[in-house]
Amino acid sequence: MHSQAEPGNEEFLLSGNAPEERYLMKVTGNVWKFGDDIDTDLIIPARYLTTSDPNELAKHCMEDADPGFAGKVASGDIIVADKNFGCGSSREHAPIAIKAAGVSCVIAKSFARIFYRNAFNMGLAILECEDADTFKTGDRLSVDFDTGEIILLDSEKSYSTKPIPPFMQELVQSGGLMKYIEKRIK
Amino acid sequence: MTLVEKILAARAGLIEVSPGQFINVNVDLVMAHDLTASIAIRQFKELGAKNVFDPNKVALVPDHFVPTKDIASAEVNKNLREFAREQQIIYFECGQKSGIEHVILPEKGLVLPGDVVVGADSHTCTYGAVGAFSTGMGSTDIAVAMATGEIWLKVPPTIKFVYSGQPGPWIGGKDLILHTIGQIGVDGALYSVMEFTGSVIDQLTMDDRFTMANMAIEAGAKAGVFAVDEKTLEYVNARARRPFEVYASDPDAEYAQVITYDLSEMEPQVSCPHSPENTVPVSQTAGVKIDQAVIGSCTNGRLKDMAEAAQVLKGRQVHPSLRCIIIPGSQEVYLAALREGFIETFIEAGAAVSTPTCGPCVGGHTGVLAAGERCISTTNRNFVGRMGSPEAEVYLASPAVAAASAVAGEIINPEEVVR
Numbered sequence: 001m002h003s004q005a006e007p008g009n010e011e012f013l014l015s016g017n018a019p020e021e022r023y024l025m026k027v028t029g030n031v032w033k034f035g036d037d038i039d040t041d042l043i044i045p046a047r048y049l050t051t052s053d054p055n056e057l058a059k060h061c062m063e064d065a066d067p068g069f070a071g072k073v074a075s076g077d078i079i080v081a082d083k084n085f086g087c088g089s090s091r092e093h094a095p096i097a098i099k100a101a102g103v104s105c106v107i108a109k110s111f112a113r114i115f116y117r118n119a120f121n122m123g124l125a126i127l128e129c130e131d132a133d134t135f136k137t138g139d140r141l142s143v144d145f146d147t148g149e150i151i152l153l154d155s156e157k158s159y160s161t162k163p164i165p166p167f168m169q170e171l172v173q174s175g176g177l178m179k180y181i182e183k184r185i186k
Numbered sequence: 187m188t189l190v191e192k193i194l195a196a197r198a199g200l201i202e203v204s205p206g207q208f209i210n211v212n213v214d215l216v217m218a219h220d221l222t223a224s225i226a227i228r229q230f231k232e233l234g235a236k237n238v239f240d241p242n243k244v245a246l247v248p249d250h251f252v253p254t255k256d257i258a259s260a261e262v263n264k265n266l267r268e269f270a271r272e273q274q275i276i277y278f279e280c281g282q283k284s285g286i287e288h289v290i291l292p293e294k295g296l297v298l299p300g301d302v303v304v305g306a307d308s309h310t311c312t313y314g315a316v317g318a319f320s321t322g323m324g325s326t327d328i329a330v331a332m333a334t335g336e337i338w339l340k341v342p343p344t345i346k347f348v349y350s351g352q353p354g355p356w357i358g359g360k361d362l363i364l365h366t367i368g369q370i371g372v373d374g375a376l377y378s379v380m381e382f383t384g385s386v387i388d389q390l391t392m393d394d395r396f397t398m399a400n401m402a403i404e405a406g407a408k409a410g411v412f413a414v415d416e417k418t419l420e421y422v423n424a425r426a427r428r429p430f431e432v433y434a435s436d437p438d439a440e441y442a443q444v445i446t447y448d449l450s451e452m453e454p455q456v457s458c459p460h461s462p463e464n465t466v467p468v469s470q471t472a473g474v475k476i477d478q479a480v481i482g483s484c485t486n487g488r489l490k491d492m493a494e495a496a497q498v499l500k501g502r503q504v505h506p507s508l509r510c511i512i513i514p515g516s517q518e519v520y521l522a523a524l525r526e527g528f529i530e531t532f533i534e535a536g537a538a539v540s541t542p543t544c545g546p547c548v549g550g551h552t553g554v555l556a557a558g559e560r561c562i563s564t565t566n567r568n569f570v571g572r573m574g575s576p577e578a579e580v581y582l583a584s585p586a587v588a589a590a591s592a593v594a595g596e597i598i599n600p601e602e603v604v605r
Contacts, residue, residue: 041571045571045576046250046549046550050251050259050262064570064571090222090305090306090307090310090323092222113376113406114324121326165340167340177326177330181333181334185233
C-alpha cells in the first residue's frame with residue numbers, strides 16, 4: 001500500500017473520497033466489539049436515510065445494535081466484528097455514519113461485498129482478520145495499515161490481516177475511486 | 187464458462203474471464219432510487235461530470251419514501267426529479283407507469299438477457315431472473331457508472347444450485363430461496379453468483395424466479411441467475427424494444443460448488459427473527475400470534491403474488507386482531523390485479539391496499555411496527571429494526587403463508603385455511 005512519509009514519523013494515506021482528508025497509516029484505539037452478520041440496518045436504520053449529512057448519520061451510528069454507541073465512541077476507536085460485517089443494503093450511509101462517528105477502522109472476520117466496496121469508496125479503513133473474535137470491547141489495539149499488522153497493546157501480541165487485492169491498492173494509491181475516475185474523464 | 191462469466195467476458199471485450207480476475211465492463215443500465223440517488227448525484231457532480239454517458243441507460247426510480255412521507259423525503263424526491271429533467275434520463279414519477287424499481291424495470295423491458303445492470307440498491311440482483319448479470323453497489327460506484335458507462339468488477343465464482351423432486355401445494359420461489367438461505371446461511375454465497383437450476387426451477391413462473399434472484403443478496407451473493415428458457419423468452423419478447431443476447435452455461439463450466447436439494451417433502455418455509463437464515467418449516471412457527479401481515483415489495487409484489495394472496499383471501503376475512511397491508515409492486519400489477527378482481531377480494535376481506543411503494547419493508551411508512559409488535563411479511567429482510575421499532579419482530583414468508591396467517595391471526599400453513 002501507499003506509504004508516503006509526512007513530516008514527523010507518522011505516515012499518511014490519502015482518503016478515497018475527500019482528498020483533503022488524510023488517514024493515519026497507523027492508528028491506536030479502543031475496541032467496540034460486535035458479533036456476526038452486523039447488517040446495514042443495525043449500522044444506520046433506514047428511518048434516518050432522508051439525510052446523507054455525515055454528522056446527522058453519525059448520531060445514529062450502530063443505534064439498533066447498541067443504542068448508546070454514538071455517545072460513547074471516541075475519535076480513533078475501532079469497531080471489531082465477527083463474520084459478514086455490513087450485510088444487507090447497499091446504502092453508502094453505513095460507512096459514512098461509521099466514519100463520521102470517529103471510528104478509525106473496522107476489523108472483521110469477513111465483510112459483505114457491497115459494504116467492502118463502499119468502505120473503500122468512502123475512505124473508511126477496513127481490515128479482514130481471522131482472529132477478530134479474540135478481541136473484546138475495551139481492548140486497545142494498534143493497527144498498521146501499511147503492513148496489515150494488529151497489535152493487542154496489553155499483551156503486545158501481534159495478529160495479521162488479509163492483504164488488500166493489488167487492484168484495490170491501485171485505487172487507493174490514486175486517491176480513491178473518485179480521483180481515479182476524475183483523471184480519466186478529464 | 188458459466189452464464190455470468192460469458193456475459194462479463196462479452197461486456198469486458200474479452201474472450202474469456204475466470205473467477206478472481208479484475209475487469210472493467212460496459213453497463214447496459216444504471217439505476218438508483220430516492221434514498222441512494224441523492225448521494226450518487228452529489229458524487230456525480232463532484233466528479234466534474236457534465237452529462238450521463240447515455241440518457242437511455244440511466245434510470246432513477248423514486249420508490250422507497252414514495253408517495254413522499256414528509257418534507258425531508260419530498261426534498262429528496264425533488265432533487266431526483268430535477269436531476270432527471272436536466273439529464274433527460276429515464277425517470278419513473280410516482281403514479282404514471284411507476285412502481286417498485288425491481289418490479290418495473292423488467293416489466294418495461296429495460297433489463298434483458300445478457301445485460302450488465304448495476305443499481306444503487308442491494309436487490310438489483312433481481313434481474314438475474316431474465317438471464318442478466320445485475321448487482322447492487324453503493325452510490326459512489328453508481329455515480330461513476332452514470333458518468334462513464336463502465337464499472338470495475340472482480341469476476342465472481344459461481345455456485346450451482348439444483349432443485350429436484352415434486353414440491354407440494356403452496357410451494358413457490360419464496361419457499362425455495364428461504365430454504366436455501368436457511369441451509370447455506372446469510373454469507374453462504376458471499377462474493378459468489380448463485381445459479382439456480384433443476385427440474386423444479388424449469389417449472390417455476392417468471393414471478394417466482396424474480397423472487398428467488400431478488401434474495402440472492404440475503405445469502406451474501408453478488409448475483410442470482412437463471413438460464414434463459416421459453417418462459418423467459420415469452421416474458422422478454424413481449425417487452426423488449428432492443429436486441430439482446432442469450433448466454434448459457436457450458437456443460438463443462440466450472441463451479442465453485444454444486445448444491446442439490448430434493449424438495450419432495452418440503453412444507454412452506456418461514457424465516458424467523460432476526461435473520462433470513464433462521465428458516466424453518468411453517469409447522470414449527472404455527473400458532474405464533476401476529477399483529478400485522480404485509481404482502482408486496484420487490485420480492486413478492488408481482489401479479490402471481492397478488493393471485494396467490496387473493497386465492498387465500500377470497501371469501502374469507504382478515505382476523506380482527508391484525509392489519510393486513512397489500513401493496514401491488516407496480517401500477518401495471520395494480521391494474522391487472524384490479525381487473526382480475528383481486529383488489530376487490532382484498533378489500534372485501536378487510537385488507538388495506540396501498541399504491542406501489544417500498545414503505546413498510548424499510549420501516550419507512552405505510553405499516554411501520556411499534557415495539558413488541560410482530561409482523562409476517564413477504565419482504566426480504568427481518569433484521570432488528572428493519573420494519574420499525576428495534577423491539578418489533580418480522581417473520582418472512584410467501585404471499586400464501588402471509589395471507590393465510592392474516593386470516594388465522596397467527597402463523598399457519600395455507601393448507602389449513604384453504605381446504
